[in-house]
Every structure is written in C-alpha cells, then in structure tokens.
Amino acid sequence: MRKLFVLLIAALSMPICLLAQGYQITVQLKHFTGGKLFLANYMGRTTYLTDSAAISPTGVAVLKGKEPLLPGIYLVVMPDKQKYIETLVDKQQVFNITIDTTDFVNKTVYKNATDNELFLSYNQFLFQQESLGRRIQDQLKNAATAADSAKVAPLQQELGKKIRDFRTNFIAAHPNNILTTIFRAMKEPEVPHQPAGEDSTFAYRYFKAHYWDEVDLTSDRLVRTPILEAKLKKYFDQLVPAYPDSIIADSDALIAKTRKSKEMFKFVLWWLTYNYESSPYMGMDAVFVHLVEKYYVPGEAYWLNSEQLNKIVNRAYALAPNLIGQQAAPLELKDTASRPVSLYKTPAKYTVLVFWDPTCGHCKTEIPRLDSAFNASWKKKGVAMIGVKTEGTQQEWLQFIKDHHLSGWIHASDPQATSNYRRLYDVYSTPVVYLLDEKKKIVAKRLGVEQLITFLDRVAADKTTGKL
Structure with missing residues (x-):
C-alpha cells in the first residue's frame, strides 16, 4: 500500500x-x-x-x-x-x-550563502568535538563494570553541554535563521520540579503537553528535514496512549496546528495516514479510517489526483465495516452438504471466524494449528469455529477437512457469491481470522494462533475476575 x-x-x-x-x-x-x-x-x-x-x-x-x-x-x-x-x-x-x-x-x-556559512560553522564545531566523542566511545567499549561506565558520565555531560550551549547561543544570535528553526525543534521540554499535590504522572503529562512548543508547525521549513518525522514517531510511539481513540484525538489536534502551512499539513497528514494504515498493531486501522473520512473524503488531500484519492478512500471503506468494536456483518452461507449456515444463528461465547483456502500454503500450516488450539482449550471455553472457504474446489476443500480431521467446526462456503464477505471482512489474502464475542461484536482480528491463544486466555481470565 x-x-x-x-x-x-x-x-x-x-x-x-x-x-x-x-x-x-x-x-x-x-x-x-x-x-x-x-x-x-x-x-x-x-x-x-x-x-x-x-x-x-x-x-x-x-x-x-x-x-x-x-x-x-x-x-x-x-x-x-x-x-x-x-x-x-x-x-x-x-x-x-x-x-x-x-x-x-x-x-x-x-x-x-550566509545560512550555509553558519551551518558550516556548526558542522566544524561538531568536528572539533569528535576527539571527545571518540574518548567516550572508547571508554564505554572498554568498560568492564558499571562503575567503569559511570566514570564516563561526566564526559558525556560535558559533550552534551557544549552542544546545547552552541545551539542556545546560535538561537539567540540568529532568531530567524532556518537553522534556529531546526535547533528549536530538536529541543525537548525541560520538566520542572514536581509541584506539591501533583501525582506521579506529572512529568509525563508536562512533557507531553509541551512536546510541540518549540516546533514550528506553521511553516514549511521542517518538512524537508529528518527532524519532523523523528518528532512525530517519538510522540505517537512513546507519549500517546496506544488506543485508537487517543491517537485520533491527538492526530486531529496536531493537524489543526499545521493549517497555516500547506507542506506541513501535507506531510503530517500523510505520515499519520501511512503509519496507521500499515501499522502491525491490531485496531489501528480505525485511525486510518478516521483520517480518510475526515480529511481525504472532503478533498483536503490536495496533492493527490483522483485515481490516487479513490484508492485511499476505497481502502478505508473496505476497512470501515470490520473495525474492532463493530458488530460483525451478517453471513448467510452453505455448509458442506449445502445446508444453510448463519453466523448470527450460531450461539457461542466466542466465535473464531476463519476465511481460508485449502490450496493456500500458509493456510495448510495455520488451519491445523488453529484446530489443535480449538481442541486443546477453546472448545471448553465455549468457542465456536466457523471456517469459510474462499478458493479451491469443493473436492479440495472436503479432502483437506477429512485429511486433517477438522471435526467440531462449522465448515461453510458461499457457492453463489451472495454474502459479499470479501468486502465486509476485508478478505484479500488468506487466512484471515476474526474473534467475535457472544453478541458477534468484533473483539480481535488478524491474529496468529499464539496471539489468539493469549488473547482468549486473557479475556477468559478477565471475565473470571470480573474485570470486564
């Protein structure tokens, strides 16, 4: 993508x-x-x-x-x-x-080129500090104990102070220079002493609240530097809680600050969109869908042509029906004997819904592993297994079920292609696994076997202790 x-x-x-x-x-x-x-x-x-x-x-x-x-x-x-x-x-x-x-x-x-003469003087200053930097690296490399490493700390502090002092003096002397914009963006908030009455989260809250104070989000100067992306990555990876609602709120707040600069707006929106569309973490596609609906659909992604925009919007629309927390789309299918199978008429505490292909190499490995986990523990927890054939012939499907003894599952297919499961469940490769709760709400998706085992164990434990 x-x-x-x-x-x-x-x-x-x-x-x-x-x-x-x-x-x-x-x-x-x-x-x-x-x-x-x-x-x-x-x-x-x-x-x-x-x-x-x-x-x-x-x-x-x-x-x-x-x-x-x-x-x-x-x-x-x-x-x-x-x-x-x-x-x-x-x-x-x-x-x-x-x-x-x-x-x-x-x-x-x-x-x-006054700007570059000043930039060159900074690089020459850093070059002069290389000998101290090499001494620090050599001592760290040869440190045999924690005490040896501790002896290097004063040298590290000395080097850090020299660089900070250079940048601070430069900012004061050249307030409007592009290098000042870069130096200011590289700074991080200095957390004050914790006031009386504040709890242990004060330092985190202060740091996060002031993280963007020195970053000029109203001009184009930082877009074509490596600084901006590094700031974005640290903020969203380390400071924003890893929940879609929190990420969405912080994304919107940050984008609002970029409105005075077309290039800044473009880069920040692009970075957030790509980062969360391609995120390996479950549930982050909700952030992607939100960004597309709020900014791309109304036409704010001015840099895209109509074909590019349509691809992004269509991708979001494919994901929107199957986000975590959404009610799973109804499925009316046929079993191996062509009898009706209905997702919502299959009662279970949990439903593992698997879209798979008997000719797919990855499926040939994963489906037996899912079956082993089902028989070992999931069945006792009230889990129903519904497997949906996506490709392959009827004979290949039945033979795979027989060869691997996939008993206890509800095996289904859509021979007349009436359920629209590919769009509703975003099935563009196999296997695709969803975990549904008792009311058929999506609680997890696209998990591997080990992750699904851990997830089900945790959910069951939470219910036992009354956390849910």
Whole structure:
C-alpha cells in the first residue's frame, strides 16, 4: 500500500523577489573532471532526487531550476552516490559552493550563502568535538563494570553541554535563521520540579503537553528535514496512549496546528495516514479510517489526483465495516452438504471466524494449528469455529477437512457469491481470522494462533475476575 502515500512534490509559490527567479547552485568540485552531480532532499527520514547536473571538464556543475526549492536540508551528492554534503535551502537560493572531497567539513567554502556559512560553522564545531566523542566511545567499549561506565558520565555531560550551549547561543544570535528553526525543534521540554499535590504522572503529562512548543508547525521549513518525522514517531510511539481513540484525538489536534502551512499539513497528514494504515498493531486501522473520512473524503488531500484519492478512500471503506468494536456483518452461507449456515444463528461465547483456502500454503500450516488450539482449550471455553472457504474446489476443500480431521467446526462456503464477505471482512489474502464475542461484536482480528491463544486466555481470565 506504500504506493498510495508517496508524496507528490508540488511547487509552492513564495512571494519573495529573490525566489521568483528559481534556484541556481553552482558547485566547483576539486578532483572531478566529469560525471554527474546530484541534488536530493529529505522528506522525513527518506531522501528523494531533486535535480542533477553534468560536471564540466573544469569540475563545475550548475544545479538550477525555474521554480524555487522548498526550504529544508538538501544533499549535494557526489558522482559515486556515496559521499555528500548537507546544505541548507531557505531564502538564499542562488549561491556557490567549492567542495574539496578530501575534507568536506574544513575545505568546503560557500559564497553568497550566509545560512550555509553558519551551518558550516556548526558542522566544524561538531568536528572539533569528535576527539571527545571518540574518548567516550572508547571508554564505554572498554568498560568492564558499571562503575567503569559511570566514570564516563561526566564526559558525556560535558559533550552534551557544549552542544546545547552552541545551539542556545546560535538561537539567540540568529532568531530567524532556518537553522534556529531546526535547533528549536530538536529541543525537548525541560520538566520542572514536581509541584506539591501533583501525582506521579506529572512529568509525563508536562512533557507531553509541551512536546510541540518549540516546533514550528506553521511553516514549511521542517518538512524537508529528518527532524519532523523523528518528532512525530517519538510522540505517537512513546507519549500517546496506544488506543485508537487517543491517537485520533491527538492526530486531529496536531493537524489543526499545521493549517497555516500547506507542506506541513501535507506531510503530517500523510505520515499519520501511512503509519496507521500499515501499522502491525491490531485496531489501528480505525485511525486510518478516521483520517480518510475526515480529511481525504472532503478533498483536503490536495496533492493527490483522483485515481490516487479513490484508492485511499476505497481502502478505508473496505476497512470501515470490520473495525474492532463493530458488530460483525451478517453471513448467510452453505455448509458442506449445502445446508444453510448463519453466523448470527450460531450461539457461542466466542466465535473464531476463519476465511481460508485449502490450496493456500500458509493456510495448510495455520488451519491445523488453529484446530489443535480449538481442541486443546477453546472448545471448553465455549468457542465456536466457523471456517469459510474462499478458493479451491469443493473436492479440495472436503479432502483437506477429512485429511486433517477438522471435526467440531462449522465448515461453510458461499457457492453463489451472495454474502459479499470479501468486502465486509476485508478478505484479500488468506487466512484471515476474526474473534467475535457472544453478541458477534468484533473483539480481535488478524491474529496468529499464539496471539489468539493469549488473547482468549486473557479475556477468559478477565471475565473470571470480573474485570470486564
């Protein structure tokens, strides 16, 4: 599904006279007399090719375009595609770089590029700290005891303080610089001393509440850097409770803060959409469906063409009927003797509903394992097994049931294709497993055998102790 969410790089008009002429980055390379130079940009943690230019016999390459580049951190990539330097792009988009590949940090020279001269000074400062960093790494590597490791702490604190001080001083001296925007976004909230009367969750609540304070969500500057995606990932992985309702609330609140920047809005919405559509965790598809219904269906995903938009919307509509907590769609099927089988007329404390194919390699492994778990413990817990054939011939189906002694199941199929189970239960591969409660509400789905065993054991234990 990743193809659905690849961002289309759209030009954003910027009412600045200098940028109206587009961009031109002239690069003088030492030790090169040919080949191709590349310009790439970050989009989150991923990089995308922006431009390329031939290197002349005198080692000059000119990267230029009629439209201005969107702000961010760009990579000037050498012909071998292995070595590169990071370059800032903001308002200054016509400048020169002289690069000596024997020393990218100390022998690179910028002209007419104040932002990058400042960025280079920061990189040179970090380069000067490398010896201290290597000492720390060597001592940690050779530490034999916890006490040895503890001795390294003062050096780590010293290095961290130097870097923080540099950034703090830079922010004060250059408040409007793009590097200041980046440095501020890299900061994390400093939690104050816990006030009297506050409980043990104070630090967490304060940190979460102030997490985005220093991040400029109203401009485009952070989209083409790796900083924004890292911030999003930490926030939603570590700070937001892992429940769809909590994630939805925080997603909407964050998206609302990006409304002043088209590119920021686009990236944050895209990241959330892709992250929760492709999440390996059960139930997160509810977040995906919410985002599509609230933002994509009304047409706010302006970067998508109609075909791309339809694919995303159709995917959400396929998932919407079978979200966790939803009432399972009715199924009227036929058993192996062509007698009627009805999901809602099959009473059970729990129902394991399995869509499977007797010719599917994965099914050949998983179905017998499900049967073993059913006979070992699920049957005693009042679980009903309903297996629905999706592919294969009638003979292959019956033979598999016989060969693997799948007794005690309700075996069903839809020979006339009248139930629409593929859409209602999002069956696009097999096996697909749903767990339904006594009222046929979906309580779990797409679990493996071990996960289903654990889930049923926990649910049964909770009912015994009265937690449900």
